[in-house]
Amino acid sequence: DTEVTQTPKHLVMGMTNKKSLKCEQHMGHRAMYWYKQKAKKPPELMFVYSYEKLSINESVPSRFSPECPNSSLLNLHLHALQPEDSALYLCASSPWTSGRENEQFFGPGTRLTVL
Amino acid sequence: SQQGEEDPQALSIQEGENATMNCSYKTSINNLQWYRQNSGRGLVHLILIRSNEREKHSGRLRVTLDTSKKSSSLLITASRAADTASYFCATDAIVVGEYGNKLVFGAGTILRVKS
Secondary structure, eight states, rough: OOOOOOOOOOSEEEEEEEEEEEEOOOSSOSSEEEEOTTTTSSSSSEEEEETTTEEOSSSSSTTTEEEEEEETOOOEEEOOOGGGGOOOEEEEEEEOOTTTTOOOOOOOEEEEEEE | OOOOOOEOOOEEEEESEEEEEEEEEOSSSEEEEEEEEESOOOOOEEEEETOEEEEEEEEEEEEEEEEETTEEEEEOOOOOOGGGGEEEEEEEEEEEEESSSOOOOOOEEEEEOOO
16 A cells, blocks of 8 residues: 545634544555645645654644654644635655655645635 | 745646756755645655765656755656646755654746647
């Protein structure tokens, strides 16, 4: 299985809602990532998990809360979002194996709209 | 801040022609990667070039890297309508976290191949 899957594909939520985005990979990759991408812009890194521990947080607001329950799963919990948080949220994984180049494998993304 | 700048921002060519995209970056890198993104979907890894390599080929793709100028180019030969997509360079900088690589994406080039 060489896929990264993300659910849901689309999500519409109000500013008071709590929702979660899910990401799964079964490639045995030990690093997983969340990116945010606005229209016509490049992806911007939000969080990096490696070996199920948070290793990089790019000063993301606390209304975004990542979680890595196990080596295959990555969640992004959303609470009290703002309309400007509407974007495509991409999950990725990479092998992070010593001696290997770490290209990243991306999921198809969750299109989030905050009303 | 964005590491990579790309030009052109948009490129429109006829099927069968070659397409060249350029990327510049600012800091030292481990490697530079190119990704393709079809409209509103996940990114697909195309090719990776290490900092000690100058040129790399993969099928119809040719990538060059000039670390003295901090620049890279992606050449797609004999383009096809299916090559229509956004193309991003991404620099894999010296590791800042304990694990997991931090890719910084350029602004991207939108390529349109007309049939």
